[in-house]
Amino acid sequence: MLRIAVIDGQGGGIGNLIVKRLREEFKDSVEIIALGTNAAATTAMMKSRANKGATGENAIVWNSGRVDVITGPLSIALPDAMLGEVTPKMASAVVSSKARTILLPLNQEEVEIAGVNKEPLPHLLEDVVARxxxxxHV
Structure with missing residues (x-):
């Protein structure tokens, strides 16, 4: 079974939508692990029917090496992002994981990625699902 970590912080709104969409598409054929930088984010994702949830730096670092896919906003790969909620250890765990990492180009960190068109969140979620x-299927 494919294990997918959804990582988010602050209020967990983006993670909540990701979990919801993944659950709609894949039903119970995937395991979704909600990893929040704080308890509110984890709780929001758990309400969308993630299988498991954990909070904080150690949970994100430990689980990043034990999943097949990591997804969330671009900010999860940026040290000190989300008003400092993303620690350097968290960001390092995300980018150094052997998991396929699919990041949504949404962030409030004034980081822009050239060549990426701004798309509404529902379109980005469909791209995550397709990937x-x-x-x-591999």
Whole structure:
């Protein structure tokens, strides 16, 4: 079974939407692990039917090496992002994981990625789902 970590912080709104969409698409054929930088983010993702949830730096670092896919906003890969909630250890764990990492180019960190068109969140979620479908069928 494909194990997907959804990482988010602050209020967990983006993570909540990701978990919801993944659950709609894949039902119970994937395991979704909600990893929040804080308890509010984890709780929001758990309400969308993630299988498991954990909070904080150690949970994100430990689980990043034990999943097949990591997804969330771009900010999860930027040290000190989300008003400092993303620690350097968290960001390092995300970018150094052997998991396929699919990041949504949404952030409030004034970081822009050239060549990426601004798309509404629902369109980005469909791209995440399509990329995970490719992995699931490999």
């Amino acid at each position: 995970i479908k490719e992995i699931k």
